[in-house]
Amino acid sequence: MHKVVSIIVPVYNEQYNIKPMYERVSAVFEKLSNYTFELIYVDNCSTDATVDEISKIIEFDENVKAITMSRNFGSSQPSNIAGLNNAAGDAVVIIDGDIQDPPEMIEQFIKKWEEGYEVVYGVRKKRKGSLARRIGYKAFYRLFKKMSYIDIPLDAGDFGLIDRRVAEEIKQLNENEMFFRGLRAWVGFKQIGIEYTRDDRQHGNTSIPFLANLKWAKMGIFNFSYKPLEWISTTAFFLTLISLAGIIYYVLLHFLKPDTPYGFSTIIVLILFLGAAQLLALGIIGEYVARIFNEVKKRPRYIIREVISQKDKTTDGQQD
Structure with a gap:
């Protein structure tokens, strides 16, 4: 029996990255004969043709579905949780929709998962892009690790695989401000990191300006440090x-x-x-x-406007 891996892709104004992401994920699972995948795009109320591009793929592939938010809920963290709550796989992979994290790493994640690791995360050994951004991220991860009351892996973002059991534990954490990489470390279980080089964005522009990055960094520190x-x-x-x-x-x-x-x-x-x-x-x-x-x-962390897939369609106001 084939195991299913759910791929959660939070997106916002990523119309040019939708098809490349799908093609690269599909290519990975063509080599994994014992696995099938479901690809869940979680759209944070995009203003471009992102949802249209996802709908085109859904028409010919039942393994793909889209979750659209009722409004923009800020960072990708609510999108991660929305995807997690709608994922049915034996394992769940979270990867940003800008394809800066290579989908080809999923194969390595699965191999480590087969070895018994319940959490496998990517470690950004090197990242491309502007010097200021690289220095800023390096400084943040080291400050965050030093200040946090739990052991936070250095240079590890949301990109990674978690076992179904870990996913269920994270879903039980009813926090309004979800800092996924921190919660992933907090729940524990057997974890390992795999180093990789993070690419620069190929299509479109970043939707996270400098001030938004500062707000995101502040959220992580104040949620995991006294x-x-x-x-x-x-x-x-x-x-x-x-x-x-x-x-x-x-x-x-x-x-x-x-x-x-x-x-x-x-x-x-x-x-x-x-x-x-x-x-x-x-x-x-x-x-x-x-x-x-x-x-x-106790407000909901997100509100789903619509779930689009070949199998089902849920609309108007699903909350969490």
């Missing part, structure tokens, strides 16, 4: 020591050298410094409070 709160406590402790030393110094100076002039500029500098430290502390606390606010509202 370090910023610990820094507030540490900073407060040292500021208290410095303040205490300053008080003792000025008291002694008053008795030992009563004629010593006192500087107005020093007072201004201290007020500005302490005010900035307090605002920074409030900003960090605010990040955690905002995430608590999002979680307690």
Whole structure:
């Protein structure tokens, strides 16, 4: 009996990458005689012809289906979870729709899965693209690993394979802000990484600008690290020591050298410094409070407008 591998592809304005992705995934499974695949495109409310391109493929291949969102839900994370909740395979692969991660790696993922690994992820040994982007991603992954309260693999994105059991565990995590690569590490199980070179985008333009990348990085850090709160406590402790030393110094100076002039500029500098430290502390606390606010509202992480396939069609308002 053939095993099924579900390929989840989150897309947004990727009309020129839909067919190449399908062709490359199909070529991989032509070599894997014991496996079949289902290809799930999850469209985050594209404004181009992305859905039309997917529909053309669905017409002649029943292994392909599309999930369209009711609106744009921001990052690819809600799309990942929507795909996961609709995947039926014995294993699930998540790969970005821009084809910067090579679909040909899926064959290597499956081999490791056959060896008993329940999570197989890609490690970006080298990535193409602009120097600033490469440096930024390298810096983030190292900062994230250092700050996180769990062991996060370096240079590992969402691209990878997870066993059905792992998929079911992740589906049970009812978090509003889903940071998939962090949750994949958190659930544990037997994991291994495979190094590869991440290509530059061949078609279209990136839908993730610099500020969106910063927001995404901040989400990962605040969801998997208590370090910023610990820094507030540490900073407060040292500021208290410095303040205490300053008080003792000025008291002694008053008795030992009563004629010593006192500087107005020093007072201004201290007020500005302490005010900035307090605002920074409030900003960090605010990040955690905002995430608590999002979680307690219990709004769905996404709303599906339509599921398009040869086998079934679900419309209007499926939520999670």
